[in-house]
Amino acid sequence: MKTDKKNIEIKEKIKNGIYKSIKYIVSIGIILYLLYRLFPEQIVSAIDISQRYGIEMITIFPAVLILMGLADVWVPKSLINKYLGKNSGFKGILLSIFLGTLPTGPLYIAFPIAAELLRKKARISNVLIFLGVWASLKIPQISVEIKFLGVKFAAIRFIFTLISIIIIGYLIEMIVEKSEVKV
Amino acid sequence: MIVVIINGITLSLLIFTIFKNKTKAKKALIMALIKAVNLLPMMLIIIVLIGLIFGFIPPDMIKNYLGSNESILQIIFASLFGAITMIPSLVALPLAGSLIEAGASYTPVAAFITTLTMVGFITLPVELKELGKKITVLRNVFAFVFAIIISLIIGVLM
Numbered sequence: 001m002k003t004d005k006k007n008i009e010i011k012e013k014i015k016n017g018i019y020k021s022i023k024y025i026v027s028i029g030i031i032l033y034l035l036y037r038l039f040p041e042q043i044v045s046a047i048d049i050s051q052r053y054g055i056e057m058i059t060i061f062p063a064v065l066i067l068m069g070l071a072d073v074w075v076p077k078s079l080i081n082k083y084l085g086k087n088s089g090f091k092g093i094l095l096s097i098f099l100g101t102l103p104t105g106p107l108y109i110a111f112p113i114a115a116e117l118l119r120k121k122a123r124i125s126n127v128l129i130f131l132g133v134w135a136s137l138k139i140p141q142i143s144v145e146i147k148f149l150g151v152k153f154a155a156i157r158f159i160f161t162l163i164s165i166i167i168i169g170y171l172i173e174m175i176v177e178k179s180e181v182k183v
Numbered sequence: 184m185i186v187v188i189i190n191g192i193t194l195s196l197l198i199f200t201i202f203k204n205k206t207k208a209k210k211a212l213i214m215a216l217i218k219a220v221n222l223l224p225m226m227l228i229i230i231v232l233i234g235l236i237f238g239f240i241p242p243d244m245i246k247n248y249l250g251s252n253e254s255i256l257q258i259i260f261a262s263l264f265g266a267i268t269m270i271p272s273l274v275a276l277p278l279a280g281s282l283i284e285a286g287a288s289y290t291p292v293a294a295f296i297t298t299l300t301m302v303g304f305i306t307l308p309v310e311l312k313e314l315g316k317k318i319t320v321l322r323n324v325f326a327f328v329f330a331i332i333i334s335l336i337i338g339v340l341m
Contacts, residue, residue: 017221070197
């Protein structure tokens with residue numbers, strides 16, 4: 001019964017997405033046609049560029065999305081909870097970074113996990129590092145970044161973002177703990 | 184190169200999963216399909232937008248507004264734009280790449296991407312509810328400030 005309901009829900013989701021996409025394709029088509037009547041030259045070159053980018057995106061997106069799906073089934077949320085809650089110190093930081101880069105869900109899924117960890121008295125800095133890495137340094141995202149912005153850009157951004165996230169984590173921990181002592 | 188690597192990794196993991204556990208493999212593929220379908224409308228818009236940027240906006244203008252004559256105002260504007268928009272980063276990255284190709288400099292593009300991922304205006308209610316006011320405010324303010332620093336460093340190093 002439960003799986004039936006879930007199946008229907010999934011089909012519904014996919015159907016809605018496809019409808020929405022078709023709606024977008026039709027409206028984009030109409031707008032492009034109208035623009036073509038007004039500015040034929042620009043539209044021809046625009047479509048040329050769009051086609052190039054479209055093809056480039058198709059080469060990488062299916063792999064990235066399947067990778068995210070695979071991570072979702074292999075890395076249960078409870079695992080993150082279990083490991084991040086216990087480990088502190090340098091090992092804790094490394095673990096937070098590692099678990100954050102795994103290609104799982106969007107940021108709003110990470111908030112409840114982070115809240116749960118804080119309730120369990122995990123170190124604030126570790127939780128914040130996990131959250132920061134989860135938000136901006138995910139493996140699939142980085143592969144797309146390398147493809148469209150180059151290895152150098154991605155590497156520099158990765159390194160300095162990571163450093164910033166660690167600093168932010170410790171700064172907030174300091175501020176929060178200080179204010180708690182006062183109260 | 185990265186395309187070959189990521190496709191190779193995904194394919195081998197997928198084959199491994201299929202052999203190991205067929206239901207898991209099926210579930211993963213369904214999840215990927217749902218994500219794909221959800222991303223598709225946004226992706227179409229971005230692809231068309233990239234074309235229109237190249238077709239209509241003269242490169243001089245992009246150079247003028249997003250080019251190397253960096254002002255702090257330009258970077259703050261790019262950071263704010265990244266903080267308030269909610270484009271999935273997977274889709275925003277190709278757009279960022281196209282802006283660079285069209286003549287934008289790395290600093291504002293880096294500012295945009297960094298705040299897009301680190302600061303979340305739209306997700307603020309969820310964050311407030313889950314993490315409380317203090318952590319949420321501190322996290323977003325620090326993230327915004329550091330995003331500007333990161334983008335300045337990227338601008339210097341690129």
